[in-house]
Each structure stands twice: as C-alpha cells, then as structure tokens.
Amino acid sequence: MGKSSKDKRDLYYRKAKEQGWRARSAFKLLQLNERFDLFSDIERVVDLCAAPGSWSQVLSRELFQKQDKKNAKIVSVDLQPMVPIEGVTTIQADITHPKTLQEILNVFGGEPADFVCSDGAPDVTGLHDLDEYIQAQLILAALQLTTCILKPGGKFVAKVFRGRDIDLLYAQLSYLFEQVICAKPRSSRGTSLEAFIVCLGYKPRAGWQPKLELNKSTEEFFRGSGIGKAENMQYLELPEDERLIAKFIACGDINDVDSDATYTLDTLDKIQSLNPVQLPTAPPYKRALELKRLGQANSKRV
Structure with a gap:
C-alpha cells in the first residue's frame, strides 16, 4: 500500500493499516464471506496469486483464530516472494506448472x-x-489448477474485469459449478471494472480428467471438457439445462464507507503516521534505487 494523498484519505486503506492487513483488498474477501459464507465447512484452502498476502491473512485469522480449526491447511502460491504468515504454507511457483499442483x-x-x-x-x-x-x-489458468485439486461441491472465487465479452466466461464456469455469481464488494471502487466471480458447488465434468501439462494452452487443457471456446462457438444452441445467467450482487454493509470517496483528516495534529504493514520483499526497482544512491545509475537511453 502506497502513501499517496489519495491513499491517506481512503478509509479502507487507513483501516487496513490500523488492523494490520497487508493491503486494503483484505476487506474484499471479508465482505464476500459476509454475503456467501465462504469460510464455513472448509479446512484445505489454496490462495493463488497471493502476494503480498492480505487474502492469506484473512484466511489464517478466520480459520485458525475465529473458527479454531487446528487441522486447517492454507497454501499460498505466487511467482513473487512473500513474507511468511503464521499457519500458511507459502510456495513461490508458477500456478500453471504441474510441480506446483503436486506441491500443494x-x-x-x-x-x-x-x-x-x-x-x-x-x-x-x-x-x-x-x-x-x-x-x-x-x-x-487458475481454473486449470482448480479443476485438478478442488473437491466436488467445492468453492472457487476469482477477480474478473467485467467487459462486453464476460458472458463467455460466465457460460464456461456454469458448466463446472452449480452457482456462478458476479459480486461487487463495497470496498471495491465503483469506478473500477473489477468484480469477483463466486462459484459454488463444483461439479466435475463426466468423462473428463483434467491434467496439467507443460506447454499446453488453456484451450488445449479444456478440450474435451465441453466448455471450451471453440466448442461453444461451434454449437450456437447450448443445452437448456447447462445455461446460466450470472447474477450481479453487491456485498458489504450499505452504511459502510464509500470506496470511491476521499475523506478529509480534520485533526491533522492528532494523526499518527503508520509504517506499511509489510514492506516489499523484492521490488523490481530495488537495484535501480541502490545504483542511484551510489551515483552509478546510467541515465543514458539506448
């Protein structure tokens, strides 16, 4: 989380720092759980593209502290390094690699x-x-790993950008889950196309065995499952019992703060500046800053 003037007036940003979350996105998962009760009856959880780890923090606190599930296991996967979280197994790896699936x-x-x-x-x-x-x-890509590891009846949640072609993704997911819902948490800015697809009740495709393989595209992976783009476009009339229109649901208390609004700090003399909850582990610009401090940065353009 940065320190720009807009961030300072964003109450979700400030609340995240006050409550010890690594990013304001923690509130998105919390509000999704309030609406869909995602954390009930779960013990084995995978957090993909997890860095910097705010969703893993939420999962850890909800399962270990609030529900006291001592046998729960949480795995966080990301290509970027992530500072460890208590009770969470961190894997720095590619989510499309078969070895990652095996590690989980x-x-x-x-x-x-x-x-x-x-x-x-x-x-x-x-x-x-x-x-x-x-x-x-x-x-x-996340769905590939999910179909290989999720139990029947399991849950899947992912960030989406809503655009004119999002209906194709909804249709593909409807083949694999009993319920597909597009949700917009209140902590997600209304000016953003961001939303979250909540998929409940995983139903594996009959006769299809998902298998992760190197150098295989998502189109090739889902070939034979009956949900691929090519197959959907080939048969314009989809079976009635397989079609689903995703509902759009707003999550979060209507009386909660507005994520698009900025709020003035009336008592500036009483404001205490808080350091970031978690500093970047390996920012890509780190080496450039070191060279600049040493006066060795090359400003010439090639």
Missing part, C-alpha cells in the same frame, strides 16, 4: 481442496479490451 497436494496429504481463491490481476495497460482478455486468461 503434498501439503494436503493427497486430499483435495475445499476452497480455491485468486485475487490476481495483470499490470493494466489502460487498453480495456486487452486488459480484460489477459485477466480472463489468468482466470482460466
């Missing part, structure tokens, strides 16, 4: 997961069509 299964003792979530998103370019496409591909 080893932590779970070979048992399937009850809940898989992903708050991952690409670095946005500002080109909405491109950003939506890349985000959809990230969701499908």
Whole structure:
C-alpha cells in the first residue's frame, strides 16, 4: 500500500493499516464471506496469486483464530516472494506448472481442496479490451489448477474485469459449478471494472480428467471438457439445462464507507503516521534505487 494523498484519505486503506492487513483488498474477501459464507465447512484452502498476502491473512485469522480449526491447511502460491504468515504454507511457483499442483497436494496429504481463491490481476495497460482478455486468461489458468485439486461441491472465487465479452466466461464456469455469481464488494471502487466471480458447488465434468501439462494452452487443457471456446462457438444452441445467467450482487454493509470517496483528516495534529504493514520483499526497482544512491545509475537511453 502506497502513501499517496489519495491513499491517506481512503478509509479502507487507513483501516487496513490500523488492523494490520497487508493491503486494503483484505476487506474484499471479508465482505464476500459476509454475503456467501465462504469460510464455513472448509479446512484445505489454496490462495493463488497471493502476494503480498492480505487474502492469506484473512484466511489464517478466520480459520485458525475465529473458527479454531487446528487441522486447517492454507497454501499460498505466487511467482513473487512473500513474507511468511503464521499457519500458511507459502510456495513461490508458477500456478500453471504441474510441480506446483503436486506441491500443494503434498501439503494436503493427497486430499483435495475445499476452497480455491485468486485475487490476481495483470499490470493494466489502460487498453480495456486487452486488459480484460489477459485477466480472463489468468482466470482460466487458475481454473486449470482448480479443476485438478478442488473437491466436488467445492468453492472457487476469482477477480474478473467485467467487459462486453464476460458472458463467455460466465457460460464456461456454469458448466463446472452449480452457482456462478458476479459480486461487487463495497470496498471495491465503483469506478473500477473489477468484480469477483463466486462459484459454488463444483461439479466435475463426466468423462473428463483434467491434467496439467507443460506447454499446453488453456484451450488445449479444456478440450474435451465441453466448455471450451471453440466448442461453444461451434454449437450456437447450448443445452437448456447447462445455461446460466450470472447474477450481479453487491456485498458489504450499505452504511459502510464509500470506496470511491476521499475523506478529509480534520485533526491533522492528532494523526499518527503508520509504517506499511509489510514492506516489499523484492521490488523490481530495488537495484535501480541502490545504483542511484551510489551515483552509478546510467541515465543514458539506448
């Protein structure tokens, strides 16, 4: 979480620092849980694209502290390094690699997961069509691992960018889950296309065995499952019992603070500046700053 003037007036940002969350996104998962009761009857959880770890923090506190589930197991996966969280197994790896799947299964003792979530998103370019496409591909990559590890009846939650082609993703997910809901937490800014797809009741496709393999595209992975884009486009008339229109639901207390509003600090003399809950572990600009301090940074453009 940065220290820009807008962040200082964002109450969710300030509340996150006060309550010890690594990022304001923690409130998004908390508000999703308030609406859908995601944390009930779960013990094995996978948090994909987890860094810096705010969702893993939420899962740890909810399962270990509030529900006192001593046998619960939480695995966080990300390509970026992440500072450890008590009770959470951290794996620095690619979510599309078969070895990552095996590492998670080893932590779970070979048992399937009850809940898989992903708050991952690409670095946005500002080109909405491109950003939506890349985000959809990230969701499908997370879904690949999910179909390999989630138990029947399990839950899946992921961040989406709502665009004109989002209906295709809803349709694909409806083949795999009994309920598919698009949810917008109050802590998610209304000016953002961001929302969260909540998928409940995993139902594996009959006769299809998902298997992660290197150098296989998402299209190839889901081929034969009956949900792939090519197959959906080939048969324009989908079976009535397989179609689903995703509901759009707002989450969070209507009386809670507005995530799009900024609030003035009336008592500046009483404000105490708080350090970040978790400093960056390995920011990509770290080496450049070190060279700049030593006066060795090369400003010439090649």
